[in-house]
Amino acid sequence: MTKFWKRTYLTVIYAFLYAPIVVLIVFSFNEGKTRGSWDNFSLIWYQLLIEDAEILSAVKNTFFVAAVSTVVSTIIGSLGAIGISQYRKNLRNALLAVNQIPVMNPDIVIAVGLMVLYRSLGLDFGRLSLILSHIAFTVPYVVLSVLPKLKQMPQTLPEAAMDLGATPAQILWKVIIPYIKPGIFSGALMAFTLSVDDFVVSFFTTGHGVETISTLVFSMARRGINPEINALSALIFGTMLLLMLIMNLRTKSAE
Amino acid sequence: MKHFKNLSAPYVVWALIFIVVSLFMVIFYAFTGETGQFTTQHFVRFFSGSTLGTLFQSLKIALISTVICLIIGYPLAYIIAMSTSGRYRATAIMLIVIPMWMNFLLRTYAWVTILSKNGILNSLLRMVGLGPLDILYTDWAVVLGMVYNFLPFMILPIYTVLEKMDQGLIEAAADLGCNKVLTFVKVIFPLSLPGVVSGVAMVFIPAISTFEITALLGGNKTNLIGNVIEQQFTVTGDWHYGSAISVVLMLFLLVSLFFTDREERDKVHASASDMVDTHQDVAFPETNQQEVHYD
Incomplete structure (x- = not known):
């Protein structure tokens, strides 16, 4: 296998693994409620999320x-x-x-x-x-x-x-x-x-x-589904990624 | 150090109640009727009714998903493991683990957006002039959901085995005149079998028992054994029948696991000791359940 084909293969699989996550995050910034079509950039779902008692109690x-x-x-x-x-x-x-x-x-x-x-x-x-x-x-x-x-x-x-x-x-x-x-x-x-x-x-x-x-x-x-959930998952994913980066940086500086 | 034995008392009590007793309660429920009398009617009902067909359907879909995971996952694990840069390997594996941090129901549900009639996939297909692909709420959507969710469980154990493999063995094979294909067939693949076996088990078990992936991506058209159990407990309220199906599922898995395990172990044993006696430990890495069981 040449390097090119290896790269292509890896890229395709990673695209498959990340496609739903990208979709979730992108649509958390979408103004409309219909999934699959893009309307406008908006933070409305994030705003509704912090006011939604049901979701907040589930998180808690x-x-x-x-x-x-x-x-x-x-x-x-x-x-x-x-x-x-x-x-x-x-x-x-x-x-x-x-x-x-x-x-x-x-x-x-x-x-x-x-x-x-x-x-x-x-x-x-x-x-x-x-x-x-x-x-x-x-x-x-x-x-x-x-x-x-x-x-x-x-x-x-x-x-x-x-x-x-x-x-x-x-x-x-x-x-x-x-x-x-x-x-x-x-x-x-x-x-x-x-x-x-x-x-x-x-x-x-x-x-x-x-x-x-x-x-x-x-x-x-x-x-x-309620798009607020998209916003929530984007937030959780972002937090996890941030924590990982911090941990990585700390172990590196410790070395 | 004898007094330290007592420290495990809470654990032993806990394991007895929550593992042993709860398991026996399921078996007890499976063999009793509403009034508590002994009966085998639930099993008779299972083996004579349509639920048996559902079990075979689940078996088929779980097998297809497992095979696809193996076909996609093995080359991926191989490419990553054979890279000489440790940094590259660590990053590539990290990239496989990261998606698992997001709630798997959410990730699965995101496929509805991608696969639906006017969804992202069909918009893309339309742009290149291909007809709409209507696979949402079919068996294939369920297979896709399973492959998507369980692929990392196939890749990680295979990768672990390949990465720990003694490079000297591959070089030795080359020195002794094996070409690349022969080296793979005779050396690398046999030595990686323990990883393949645990990967297969880690994909197949959740795949055959899932009900949530079916519920989200299969609509109401696909009904698997997990869905039947779920309905008995949450909708129909027939806990005895639900317990009986659970017992069948458990026995089925135990038996198949026992056999694959034994067979593969013997095979690997034979081929490993054929090659080099001192390298038997290569064939039996500690397959680290912890690393891979994140979901």
């Missing part, structure tokens, strides 16, 4: 649920990984197999399982069930990102700390946790991303008019 719910479930699942998952790493091999493998179930199972089966579970427990569908569900499907990913770090840690490290008179709590806080910190951070980041992005589990386990961005988009798409 999304980030509230993501924040709470990330904190809880990071704690449960990290401690879980520390404990699991000390288990006998058989028990450890059994637990890891269980841990793998939500990772491999289709989202819809996880969602249906949680729905049935909540009904059996008599739990109302709403913000609480939503948070519990998000913790449930993100914890396994935290465990999976912390475990490799624990495996890397030489067993002599906590042993040395013990020989030098450290209490178990000190070993945990001063030796183990600092060592596995990168794993904890990447687990938390993943939990947060998965939570913000989730649609299927949220769709099935929420209730009482508690909407997230995803569930709101889905119900709006069915009754004809």
Whole structure:
């Protein structure tokens, strides 16, 4: 393959991946409501967006649920990984197999399982069930990102700390946790991303008019989408891009 | 370090309730009727009714999407991985990940604007004098939505394997008289199979179970197994039947995953140990679920 054809191929695929995003962003500045035809440049949808209570509450719910479930699942998952790493091999493998179930199972089966579970427990569908569900499907990913770090840690490290008179709590806080910190951070980041992005589990386990961005988009798409949503997605995308650039620049200057 | 075992108590309890019990509840629901008595009627209904046809239809569409993802994704991963510039590779992969930051329902819905009768695609086609392409709300729109959403899940694991591949093996093949095509067929492709297998699984599983892509791009014409499950839980209210379909879907995936996994693993094992005993680890990279499971 010549360089030219490689370039062309890459360009075509990237165009395919970015076409919908460009369309969304361009049409967020379109005055008209009909999609597909361009009227005039306007910021009207951005203005309407900041006044729209329904969308704002969905944004608030999304980030509230993501924040709470990330904190809880990071704690449960990290401690879980520390404990699991000390288990006998058989028990450890059994637990890891269980841990793998939500990772491999289709989202819809996880969602249906949680729905049935909540009904059996008599739990109302709403913000609480939503948070519990998000913790449930993100914890396994935290465990999976912390475990490799624990495996890397030489067993002599906590042993040395013990020989030098450290209490178990000190070993945990001063030796183990600092060592596995990168794993904890990447687990938390993943939990947060998965939570913000989730649609299927949220769709099935929420209730009482508690909407997230995803569930709101889905119900709006069915009754004809509101261009305010374009404005919102343009804003979110812009923010993410900016955060990435800042992070990139910071790691570069740190080098 | 024994006291640290207790730290996992909350996790173990959590996993028991939210993973094990919830799974058993689905199975329990699948095998009981409205009054809680044991029954297999839901499965009888599934295997004798039209839902079985829906499962095959889902299978077909998911397979087509997976094959298209593989055909498009493999060359892309290959081109990027074989570049000698690390900076180029990092940027190219970043460009594949970035779109996933935007809500995937929004990205999927944007295709309606592009594909609709008076949409962007048809305006472009009209400019070059081609007839309108009316694919919105057909199976092909659903396939397009699946390929669009899941392509990165195919590219990333294949890329990871290709990038970690020992360049020495490729040079050795060349030294021993393989031409480029033969090197690819005999060395590169067999070694990349673990990436292909996990890519296929990561595309096929969401593709066969999706209901949201069908709802957005398929209109009401395309009905897949995910849509049937969704309707049982949200519209019809027949949770027992919905659970039974979920169990069938789960078993089906488990069985197919088990087989592909075993077969491919054996194949890769054989070809890897044929070539060089010391390089077996090349064939078994840690396929990093974390990196790729963003959506």
